[in-house]
Amino acid sequence: MNNPENLTPTQRSQIKRVPQRGNYERQVIYQILDEGLICHLGFAIDNQPFVIPTAYGRVEDQLYIHGSPASRMLRSLITGIEVCLTVTLLDGLVMARSAFHHSMNYRSIVIFGTASVVKDAEEKLEALRAFTEHVVPGRWAEVRQPSRQELQGTLVLSLPLAEASAKIRTGAPLDDEIDYDLPVWAGVVPLQLVAGEAIADSRLQPGITPPTYIQNYTRVHVK
Amino acid sequence: MNNPENLTPTQRSQIKRVPQRGNYERQVIYQILDEGLICHLGFAIDNQPFVIPTAYGRVEDQLYIHGSPASRMLRSLITGIEVCLTVTLLDGLVMARSAFHHSMNYRSIVIFGTASVVKDAEEKLEALRAFTEHVVPGRWAEVRQPSRQELQGTLVLSLPLAEASAKIRTGAPLDDEIDYDLPVWAGVVPLQLVAGEAIADSRLQPGITPPTYIQNYTRVHVK
Numbered sequence: 001m002n003n004p005e006n007l008t009p010t011q012r013s014q015i016k017r018v019p020q021r022g023n024y025e026r027q028v029i030y031q032i033l034d035e036g037l038i039c040h041l042g043f044a045i046d047n048q049p050f051v052i053p054t055a056y057g058r059v060e061d062q063l064y065i066h067g068s069p070a071s072r073m074l075r076s077l078i079t080g081i082e083v084c085l086t087v088t089l090l091d092g093l094v095m096a097r098s099a100f101h102h103s104m105n106y107r108s109i110v111i112f113g114t115a116s117v118v119k120d121a122e123e124k125l126e127a128l129r130a131f132t133e134h135v136v137p138g139r140w141a142e143v144r145q146p147s148r149q150e151l152q153g154t155l156v157l158s159l160p161l162a163e164a165s166a167k168i169r170t171g172a173p174l175d176d177e178i179d180y181d182l183p184v185w186a187g188v189v190p191l192q193l194v195a196g197e198a199i200a201d202s203r204l205q206p207g208i209t210p211p212t213y214i215q216n217y218t219r220v221h222v223k
Numbered sequence: 224m225n226n227p228e229n230l231t232p233t234q235r236s237q238i239k240r241v242p243q244r245g246n247y248e249r250q251v252i253y254q255i256l257d258e259g260l261i262c263h264l265g266f267a268i269d270n271q272p273f274v275i276p277t278a279y280g281r282v283e284d285q286l287y288i289h290g291s292p293a294s295r296m297l298r299s300l301i302t303g304i305e306v307c308l309t310v311t312l313l314d315g316l317v318m319a320r321s322a323f324h325h326s327m328n329y330r331s332i333v334i335f336g337t338a339s340v341v342k343d344a345e346e347k348l349e350a351l352r353a354f355t356e357h358v359v360p361g362r363w364a365e366v367r368q369p370s371r372q373e374l375q376g377t378l379v380l381s382l383p384l385a386e387a388s389a390k391i392r393t394g395a396p397l398d399d400e401i402d403y404d405l406p407v408w409a410g411v412v413p414l415q416l417v418a419g420e421a422i423a424d425s426r427l428q429p430g431i432t433p434p435t436y437i438q439n440y441t442r443v444h445v446k
Contacts, residue, residue: 042274044267051265
């Protein structure tokens, strides 16, 4: 019953509402995580929840987040408390004939676990590389690499991609049978995060044009 | 010192890291909430955090969320536990000359508080109207209104917009002075959630074209 292509749902990661939208396939989870740019990271202190948006990177089955060692969030996470990391891609607005059946198309990932500090210098640099490449593939090789001081001033945490699930809604509205006769427009408004024309920094050195990976920037079909 | 145009920061809502990015102006908070489509709602049970993406609506200083009475999230929230509701708009990728100074432009809102069940039938209907109109202005008047059974089968919760803050980053990268000499492209890649061409439902009644509010759908400059 143990399929390595799938994660095993647990009490907290199993999709209970509308279970047919749940998905535990590793490749599906990878794809959503790789298309997303930010996660919402949740943790609790004395049952007081905090939900903070932050960037992330992925290397195989490790998710990396980073920040200043002074960050309240990171200082909390390094104590080993439970984390819930959620990534959501909004794909469309689902317009039904009744108010009740309006919905959204989306792909989301929820990961549960505890985060660890990445201490090994090589893994830390690799995490930061993955971090930059996750946001803008091709960028890392062109920019000034982190100095020793910058590396020391960056806290990198890893969260294992072990206890996780995807939840996905796609397709058309599902109306009550009787409502299909109504003279109301119904369907889907697709949504996508789209890059506009790059804005050069005012202090750019003369003659430098945006690289191809900036000019053609898109989140769709990454990798 | 009490300016009604501003929310008063509290221990948990005050922006501590990079405080100049914090903003407590009511109109700024409204605008971000009104442009957003989904929030990430955090709560904790025995210090186990959960972060769930969900849609929302706003009427003045109340945020509304809704769902099935069977939802684990809503069943937890109605017990009066603490909630952290976060809305994030990603506005751009900030490309610096060094890996270290890469950043993102964003506008986010974090709201703390406890949610209450909306029991009053009139307020509940008004919340659902706000909910639909928040996502697609103009939609509510055209669709079949909720039946008594649908209203009974929907749990609506309100969260007061009292303890909240915005955090905003805009503009160009901030590089170390020495790095401005590097021959590296730097600037901002603007990002925006854009609506594609509407996809009509396959069972649409003949002769129905998408309404203007669907054809011209945009999240920018809502209201």
